[in-house]
Amino acid sequence: MIALPPAIFLMGPTAAGKTDLAIELTKVLPCELISVDSALVYRGMDIGTAKPSRDVLAQYPHRLIDILDPVQSYSAADFRRDALQAMAEITARGNIPLLVGGTMLYFKALLEGLADMPAADAQVRETLEADAARDGWQALHARLAAVDPVSAARIHPNDPQRLIRALEVFLVSGASMTEHRQRQIAQSTDAGASGSGQLPYTVANLAIAPTDRRVLHDRIAVRFGQMLEQGFVDEVKALHDRGDLHAGLPSIRAVGYRQVWDHLDGKLTAVEMQERGIIATRQLAKRQFTWLRSWADLNWLDSLACDNLPRTLKYLDSVSILS
Secondary structure, eight states: OOOOOEEEEEEOOTTSOHHHHHHHHHHHSOEEEEEEOTTTTBTTOOTTTTOOOHHHHHHSOEETSSOBOTTSOOOHHHHHHHHHHHHHHHHHTTOEEEEEESOHHHHHHHHHOOOOOOOOOHHHHHHHHHHHHHHOHHHHHHHHHHHOHHHHHHSOTTOHHHHHHHHHHHHHHSSOHHHHHHHHHHTGGGHHHHTOSSOSSEEEEEEEEOSSHHHHHHHHHHHHHHHHHTTHHHHHHHHHTTSSOOTTSTTTTSTTHHHHHHHHTTSSOHHHHHHHHHHHHHHHHHHHHHHHHTOTTEEEEETTOSOHHHHHHHHHHHTTSOO
């Protein structure tokens, strides 16, 4: 059997220090970086996404950053296509793809493949967003539970993007997302031919986070305050003033951006915006931890440890990534 080429997944909650460790790894290993972040794909969304600075990106390039305008949508299937292409190019140069980020759905889609889901339907999404604005996200979640209880159990009512997608799949196709996935399992023997099967790499799975959750909560609050000091409100105002963006777009629903957008619309005071932005970011971190707790073969690192680089190298060697 021919050994599969190596790849490294570096995952973790927001504000955990993923980028810093990834850069340290590129200094000692022949790695090239691929961003796994649903917000970093957008141009003009820099401060609120904690995007690496231009100087950092110039010295340590990341694939899949600044590839879209905020008016565009980007799905897990889009990410998988783009990431596979980038990984193939990196591997062909004899280097190791190092995928770093916190969008766990993207990691899962890349690792396991995707069911053959119907394409997005702008009219259906617009209708669902209008329903949510009128009735609330909890009402939409109840609708999902009636037609797809399995998906409803794993999708939080405060996760509008995944909630709308699950309802959209049902409304467009007449079959639930769960039914589509069950068909994928039944047809798994054809997955290799369709290109939607499992990832053809030997993957080392790493996650970094503070062992004390309170430390992460403090980091999130401090970082949100720093973003505001760096001009986060002005950044969102520039998007707001364009005229072709709205609060229902995936880009504007990103954590932090939606709260500042509501502030600019007069729905929140500055104090309320900051409080809700911090709360939303902490909720995001909680969802990321939920994903990570169920991740197989995961090697954890403590954000506050001073020996994460040597520990990581030792782990990579133990799983034959460096051989």
